[in-house]
Amino acid sequence: MDTIGADIVVKTLLEEGVEAIFGYPGANTLPLNDRLTGSRIRHYLMRHEQGAAHAADGYARATGKVGVCLSTSGPGATNMVTGIATAYMDSTPMVAITAQVNSDLWGRDAFQETDIIGITMPITKHSFMVRDVNQIASSFRQAFELAGSGRTGPVLVDIPRDILSAPCGDQPKRRPAAPPSKPAGNPEQIERIAQALSRSERPVIIIGGGVKLGNACDRATEFVQTAQVPFVTTMMGIGSVATTNGFNLGFIGTHGNELANRTVHQADFILALGTRFTERSTSRIEEFAPLATVAQIDIDPTSIGKNIRVDLPLVGDIREALAALIPLIVSRERKAWQERIRTDRQTLGEKLIDGGCGQAGTLIRKIQAAMPRETIAVADVGLNQIWTVRTWQSHSPRSLLTSGGMGTMGFSLPAAIGARVGAPDRDVVAICGDGGFHMNIQELATISTYRLPIKIVVINNGHLGMIRQMQDLFYEARFTTSFLGDTVDLTAVAKGFGIQAERVAMDEDPEEAIARMASAPGPYMLEAMVDPNAYVYPIIPPGRSNVEMICGK
Amino acid sequence: MAIEERTISMLVNNQPGVLSRIAGVFSSRGYNIRSLCVAETINPEVSRITLTSRAESDFTEKIKKQLDKLVDIISVTDFTGAPSVQRELMLVSLLLTVENRREVLRAVDLFGCRVVTMSEDHLILEITANKDKTAAILKYFEPFGVEEMNRTGAIAVFRQKREG
Numbered sequence: 049m050d051t052i053g054a055d056i057v058v059k060t061l062l063e064e065g066v067e068a069i070f071g072y073p074g075a076n077t078l079p080l081n082d083r084l085t086g087s088r089i090r091h092y093l094m095r096h097e098q099g100a101a102h103a104a105d106g107y108a109r110a111t112g113k114v115g116v117c118l119s120t121s122g123p124g125a126t127n128m129v130t131g132i133a134t135a136y137m138d139s140t141p142m143v144a145i146t147a148q149v150n151s152d153l154w155g156r157d158a159f160q161e162t163d164i165i166g167i168t169m170p171i172t173k174h175s176f177m178v179r180d181v182n183q184i185a186s187s188f189r190q191a192f193e194l195a196g197s198g199r200t201g202p203v204l205v206d207i208p209r210d211i212l213s214a215p216c217g218d219q220p221k222r223r224p225a226a227p228p229s230k231p232a233g234n235p236e237q238i239e240r241i242a243q244a245l246s247r248s249e250r251p252v253i254i255i256g257g258g259v260k261l262g263n264a265c266d267r268a269t270e271f272v273q274t275a276q277v278p279f280v281t282t283m284m285g286i287g288s289v290a291t292t293n294g295f296n297l298g299f300i301g302t303h304g305n306e307l308a309n310r311t312v313h314q315a316d317f318i319l320a321l322g323t324r325f326t327e328r329s330t331s332r333i334e335e336f337a338p339l340a341t342v343a344q345i346d347i348d349p350t351s352i353g354k355n356i357r358v359d360l361p362l363v364g365d366i367r368e369a370l371a372a373l374i375p376l377i378v379s380r381e382r383k384a385w386q387e388r389i390r391t392d393r394q395t396l397g398e399k400l401i402d403g404g405c406g407q408a409g410t411l412i413r414k415i416q417a418a419m420p421r422e423t424i425a426v427a428d429v430g431l432n433q434i435w436t437v438r439t440w441q442s443h444s445p446r447s448l449l450t451s452g453g454m455g456t457m458g459f460s461l462p463a464a465i466g467a468r469v470g471a472p473d474r475d476v477v478a479i480c481g482d483g484g485f486h487m488n489i490q491e492l493a494t495i496s497t498y499r500l501p502i503k504i505v506v507i508n509n510g511h512l513g514m515i516r517q518m519q520d521l522f523y524e525a526r527f528t529t530s531f532l533g534d535t536v537d538l539t540a541v542a543k544g545f546g547i548q549a550e551r552v553a554m555d556e557d558p559e560e561a562i563a564r565m566a567s568a569p570g571p572y573m574l575e576a577m578v579d580p581n582a583y584v585y586p587i588i589p590p591g592r593s594n595v596e597m598i599c600g601k
Numbered sequence: 602m603a604i605e606e607r608t609i610s611m612l613v614n615n616q617p618g619v620l621s622r623i624a625g626v627f628s629s630r631g632y633n634i635r636s637l638c639v640a641e642t643i644n645p646e647v648s649r650i651t652l653t654s655r656a657e658s659d660f661t662e663k664i665k666k667q668l669d670k671l672v673d674i675i676s677v678t679d680f681t682g683a684p685s686v687q688r689e690l691m692l693v694s695l696l697l698t699v700e701n702r703r704e705v706l707r708a709v710d711l712f713g714c715r716v717v718t719m720s721e722d723h724l725i726l727e728i729t730a731n732k733d734k735t736a737a738i739l740k741y742f743e744p745f746g747v748e749e750m751n752r753t754g755a756i757a758v759f760r761q762k763r764e765g
């Protein structure tokens with residue numbers, strides 16, 4: 049066989065260390081599918097391109113490597129949009145490859161032609177349109193470099209079929225890349241931050257998703273221990289620092305822990321690591337941390353001061369910045385502050401049974417207890433997400449994956465596929481609601497076909513639970529468009545896909561069913577029925593501040 | 602926050618899609634681009650884009666850093682408030698009448714406009730000046746019957762060599 053463009057793509061992907069691609073074919077991807085076969089790269093045939101993008105995302109979140117997805121032009125490409133946006137909002141390193149119609153057809157509304165670069169411009173870090181076989185290698189190399197460096201994120205490569213099929217010679221070998229520069233940031237500013245922290249009386253560290261993305265979890269743990277300062281996380285930061293460490297106060301924001309929100313509100317100094325302070329974390333921004341001097345460290349200059357006023361900004365690689373900070377910190381005992389947090393912890397702890405997660409919380413706790421310690425939980429969106437992120441104890445950084453920035457229902461099932469492919473030695477459990485389960489239900493077929501031993505827990509309340517809760521609390525219990533009904537037998541559906549499944553009734557102890565799921569060698573679905581009136585508390589009503597949490601109707 | 606007119610100049614890779622990305626940075630944050638000038642530089646692989654926008658004084662925070670992040674942007678310079686020379690080119694087509702003729706021609710002379718063509722009843726002027734001046738000139742001629750007007754938007758260079 050003569051060398052064609054598709055061979056160069058495969059070769060470049062191999063050079064980049066790609067082992068798995070999640071995709072769905074079309075006429076325009078065929079030259080590439082053809083040449084991928086027989087290479088060391090495994091192409092996982094998903095059942096929808098959205099699933100492919102989420103799987104690549106899950107793969108990246110579980111491994112820290114760049115995830116790769118592939119779709120054809122037109123509908124294949126547009127189907128990936130939600131998945132690309134999800135990756136963008138959580139800064140997942142990803143390369144999305146879309147095949148395009150032949151270049152002589154561009155701009156003619158040809159069959160399955162869409163301007164996918166135009167469509168995805170606001171949700172990608174960058175994109176490449178490959179116009180020439182000789183650009184293939186360089187475009188892909190740059191795409192991987194961009195996706196995985198700085199503030200990581202999705203990069204799209206659009207490549208027309210004629211270029212994939214074009215005969216070509218070998219392309220220049222990859223030059224050994226210079227190790228990416230990882231600046232710690234301005235040393236004087238680091239000094240100032242260290243001083244401000246050391247002087248403060250009521251300091252708190254806020255750990256965002258950037259700590260994981262910057263592979264700085266061990267440094268952050270060391271930092272917390274050296275500084276002896278309590279920390280909170282954002283939802284994306286959960287699990288960055290082992291939660292058993294006594295300094296952890298939980299996560300902040302709309303659905304966060306009251307202790308975390310309260311403590312931030314009282315703090316006189318905040319050190320923010322890798323967070324952009326979205327309104328989900330801060331609630332009413334004007335009343336967020338009103339007493340605090342704020343220091344913010346981020347690799348992305350646009351994230352600094354994006355949402356809140358920052359007194360001590362530092363643009364730098366979190367890992368390096370922390371390494372520079374650690375020796376400068378003077379740790380001291382802050383008796384009054386510790387005492388205050390301790391009292392708060394006690395009084396708040398008594399207020400909430402099961403951390404506000406009720407029956408579902410118990411279920412998730414039992415699931416975790418039955419699964420190996422290194423299990424990865426992939427939470428969907430809705431009440432189930434909040435229950436999961438509040439209950440699941442992360443013992444290592446990449447143990448809890450969820451769509452935080454985009455809040456994409458249907459994320460968990462395909463992302464779990466990617467996670468399992470990327471981390472075949474770890475167990476993976478996807479936890480979703482009945483609504484989110486429906487959204488990418490077709491991926492049960494992927495799980496079944498590849499016999500991926502993924503555990504799926506559907507917390508079935510017969511409703512779009514989170515929507516129902518909002519209607520109950522903020523729309524005077526006028527329920528509309530939130531009832532999903534009880535006519536669908538999800539367990540039978542899963543079985544139909546070839547997946548072992550069972551249902552646990554609302555008043556039944558789930559323990560035995562969980563044990564069966566945990567010990568099943570293959571994929572397993574557990575449908576746990578829960579009360580539609582079980583909500584998540586506390587919650588912050590829209591427009592309120594982080595200390596105005598409500599704990600019931 | 603105070604709103605002010607900003608002149609931003611960028612060196613960019615001369616490639617399809619670049620302008621659209623830049624426009625996206627402005628539009629997604631609700632900023633309107635008021636004028637825009639694009640041309641190749643001495644190096645044909647690099648273009649210069651100069652644009653003006655009315656933006657809040659936290660412009661640098663909100664827009665410049667976003668522009669800096671775009672892969673195809675080589676550099677971003679904010680000319681606002683810096684010692685610079687700014688010019689735009691304006692073409693004005695005017696109706697001449699027996700009554701206005703004398704006054705119009707006197708103004709053309711005073712303002713230093715270049716006459717591109719002139720006939721009995723019609724005149725096309727070329728004006729190169731900074732934006733305030735072109736605006737003032739246009740305002741002056743408007744009552745005489747401006748048939749058509751077109752202008753380029755501002756371009757700019759620094760007055761002296763910059764440090765660093």
Ligand SMILES: Cc1ncc(C[n+]2csc(CCOP(=O)(O)OP(=O)(O)O)c2C)c(N)n1
Pocket residue numbers: 429430431432433455456457458480481482483484485507509511512513514515
């Ligand atoms: C794709 C998508 N569509 C709509 C929403 C809005 N939304 C957020 S939570 C939710 C309800 C989720 O219901 P379900 O999956 O059953 O989970 P539960 O809240 O009951 O746990 C909806 C519709 C969303 N986040 N994502």
